[in-house]
Structure formats: C-alpha cells, structure tokens
Amino acid sequence: MACTDNATAAIHLPGAATTISAVHPDIIQTHILTRLDGPALASIATTCSQLHALSEHEQLWESICHATWPSTTTPRVRHIISAFPGASRSFFSDSFPSFAAVDTYRHANIERTPELVTAVDLFHGREPVLSRVVETETESGWFRCSPFRVDVLDPKEAVATAMEYPRSEEACERLREELRLSWIVVDPEGKRAVNVSSGRAVSVERHWLSGEVRVRFATVVGGGERGSASEAVLCSVTVTCGSEMQVREACVQMEDMDGTILNGRDSLGILQRALEGKRGTFFVAGEKDRFLEFMNRKRERKERKMRDERRLDMACVALALLSFAAISTLFFFRI
Numbered sequence: 343m344a345c346t347d348n349a350t351a352a353i354h355l356p357g358a359a360t361t362i363s364a365v366h367p368d369i370i371q372t373h374i375l376t377r378l379d380g381p382a383l384a385s386i387a388t389t390c391s392q393l394h395a396l397s398e399h400e401q402l403w404e405s406i407c408h409a410t411w412p413s414t415t416t417p418r419v420r421h422i423i424s425a426f427p428g429a430s431r432s433f434f435s436d437s438f439p440s441f442a443a444v445d446t447y448r449h450a451n452i453e454r455t456p457e458l459v460t461a462v463d464l465f466h467g468r469e470p471v472l473s474r475v476v477e478t479e480t481e482s483g484w485f486r487c488s489p490f491r492v493d494v495l496d497p498k499e500a501v502a503t504a505m506e507y508p509r510s511e512e513a514c515e516r517l518r519e520e521l522r523l524s525w526i527v528v529d530p531e532g533k534r535a536v537n538v539s540s541g542r543a544v545s546v547e548r549h550w551l552s553g554e555v556r557v558r559f560a561t562v563v564g565g566g567e568r569g570s571a572s573e574a575v576l577c578s579v580t581v582t583c584g585s586e587m588q589v590r591e592a593c594v595q596m597e598d599m600d601g602t603i604l605n606g607r608d609s610l611g612i613l614q615r616a617l618e619g620k621r622g623t624f625f626v627a628g629e630k631d632r633f634l635e636f637m638n639r640k641r642e643r644k645e646r647k648m649r650d651e652r653r654l655d656m657a658c659v660a661l662a663l664l665s666f667a668a669i670s671t672l673f674f675f676r677i
Contacts, residue, residue: 370403371396380406380434403430408517410438411524412473413461422459422530436535437526455614456481459528462592463496464581467520471503472589480610492608493593501589508555515548521546523559525579525594527613538577538594540629552584562632563612574599575612576636599640600647 375383375397383406387397407414407430408425414423414433426432457479464472474494479485495501508514525539538561545558559579575596582591596604596612604612 346477351413365394367392369392370401371399375402376405376619380410380438384435398412400429400432403434406430407434410434410573411461411463411526413463413475413526415493416461417479419459419461419528423530425530426533426535429604432533433535437524437537439537448660450537455529455531455610457530458492458610458613459530460494460594461524461528463524463587464592465522466503466505468666469504471505472501472592474592480606481660485496485607486607486610488597489603491603493591495590495592499590500584503583503587503589504584505587507550507585508546508605514548514555517555518546518557521557521581523581525559527617529614529617533616536613536616536619538613538616539579542629544630544633554590555583555587557581559584560633560636562636563616574636575604576633577612599643601640601644631677 365445371394375386378386380403383397383402404423411478413419423430423433424434428435457477460474460478462472462476463470471545472494476492476494478492504515505517508517510549519542521543522541523539523543524537524541526535528535539567540561542559543557544560547556547558548554549556557580559581561577563575563577565571575598577594578597579594580591581589584590596609598604
C-alpha cells in the first residue's frame with residue numbers, strides 16, 4: 343500500500359482498486375496500526391495526513407511504550423509521561439534511540455533538575471528479566487559531592503532468572519548477544535528522557551573466585567575539555583549475577599579516562615546534556631568498538647602518566663645526587 347498526502351493512493355485488491363480513504367478509520371486504527379511497533383508506526387505516520395492523524399492517538403503509543411518497557415506501566419512513570427508535550431509519543435521518541443555522543447563540551451543548566459527517575463528493563467532474548475523504577479534526588483550536598491551511583495536493587499535483594507550459567511567463553515559471548523538492557527533516565531521537571539544504555543552488552547566476565555557473572559553495558563559520551571581526563575566519559579551500567587544466575591546488582595556510574603568515578607554534580611551535568619542532545623540509533627552496533635577504544639585510550643593515558651612520573655622521579659633523583667655532590671665538594675674544599 344502506498345499513500346500520498348491527499349490520501350488518494352490505491353489499494354490493489356483482486357479485481358478491484360480503491361483508495362486508503364475508502365477504508366474506515368476504525369479498521370485502520372484497530373486492525374492495522376495496533377500491530378505495528380514504534381519505529382514502524384512513526385514511519386507510517388509520515389506517509390499521508392490521514393495516517394498521521396490516526397497514528398497520533400495516545401492509546402497506540404501508550405501500548406507501544408508498555409510493550410517495549412514494562413517499567414513504564416508503574417503509576418509514577420505513567421504520571422510523568424502524561425505530562426510530556428506529546429505524552430507517550432514524546433517519551434518514545436526520546437527513549438527509543440540512544441543519545442548521540444557529545445564530542446564538544448558545553449555548559450548545561452543542572453540546577454533545574456531536582457530529581458531523576460530511572461526506569462530499567464533487562465531482557466534475555468524476548469523474556470523480561472528485571473523491571474524497576476528508582477527515584478533519585480539531586481539537590482543535596484551529599485548527592486553532588488559523593489561518587490555518582492544509582493542502584494535499582496536493594497543490597498539483600500536477588501531476582502531469580504531462567505538464564506543458564508555461562509561455563510565457557512563461547513557461552514559468555516552467547517549471553518552477551520542475548521541480553522538487552524534499557525536504562526532510561528527521566529527528568530520530570532524538564533519533561534525529557536534519555537536511554538543511556540548501549541542496549542547490547544559490551545562485555546560478559548566471570549569472576550574467577552566467586553563465580554559471579556558481571557555484564558557491562560556502556561556508552562561513551564563527551565564529558566569535558568579536550569586533553570582532560572573527562573574529555574570522554576564512560577556511562578557504565580553493571581549487572582551482576584550470582585552463580586545461580588540470580589540478578590544481585592544493577593547500577594550505573596560515570597567514569598573518566600583516569601578511572602575516577604565522577605561525583606553527582608559532574609555526572610548530572612553530563613546527563614543533562616544527554617537529555618537535551620541529539621538521539622542516535624537504538625542498540626548501537628558500534629558501541630562495543632567505542633567501549634574498547636575508550637579502554638585503550640584509558641590504558642594509554644595511564645601508561646603515559648606512569649612514564650611522566652618515572653621521568654619526574656629520575657629528575658628528582660638526579661637533582662638530589664647533584665645537590666649531594668655539590669654539598670660534598672663544598673665541604674671537602676672547606677676542610
């Protein structure tokens with residue numbers, strides 16, 4: 343079926359031809375549009391004015407949001423979404439793609455974000471494993487000065503799963519391919535949302551002693567001035583499973599190229615720029631490559647720093663020896 347802006351495109355049926363306008367709107371909305379996912383619905387809305395109007399209905403986008411992210415069914419998130427300019431459609435537009443990495447530093451108004459709401463959904467294949475909503479205040483001195491970290495599970499909480507324990511490197515790679523994570527940060531005050539997860543895991547590691555499986559989802563984003571440790575910042579989500587593959591921990595942190603965990607104030611500035619920035623493609627295929635590039639730059643920065651420190655140490659030793667020799671010579675001639 344093709345459609346133009348005046349909705350006169352033909353639908354070819356055996357022995358007949360009609361236009362999209364001849365199809366009752368209720369049939370289109372009930373039996374066609376409800377079968378589409380978010381990207382398909384957004385695409386078909388651009389074909390003609392009639393389909394654009396029919397695809398604007400809030401119930402369609404609300405159902406898509408709930409199907410895509412089970413965490414959006416909670417009363418708190420539903421209330422926040424209802425206040426967005428386009429309600430569920432705006433929320434989906436913000437949250438479905440990941441944010442594009444910001445390469446240049448620009449100031450963000452972090453004072454107008456008194457609270458962040460985090461909606462987390464973890465899937466193994468098509469099966470939901472974990473859905474949580476966490477509210478984090480951002481105005482206290484403790485939050486702004488302490489290392490930034492948002493946990494979605496209580497310390498003693500564990501969520502059982504049907505996943506098999508990966509006992510080989512091949513099994514770890516399969517698990518990495520099968521897991522999907524959505525980590526949506528919502529600014530209720532600014533009525534914006536952003537998905538900071540890489541979608542697919544960038545690494546799966548088994549701890550040699552405890553047997554824990556640590557899955558990392560990471561997105562690289564511009565953090566600060568060029569040449570500084572925060573030029574590129576890793577927004578890292580770690581999901582930790584026990585030896586029986588129960589989820590014991592899921593948290594997000596911001597790490598610079600020196601390996602330092604950023605505090606709440608600096609992390610909030612990065613999140614604010616992500617909330618206001620452009621969106622890329624959801625589940626970015628190259629995010630693992632960006633993660634490996636970040637880790638390589640981090641290692642090179644550490645090695646360069648160690649070389650500089652060794653040079654400084656050698657210079658200090660040489661200066662000390664010269665000083666000792668000068669003092670010894672002076673003392674000798676005085677005698």
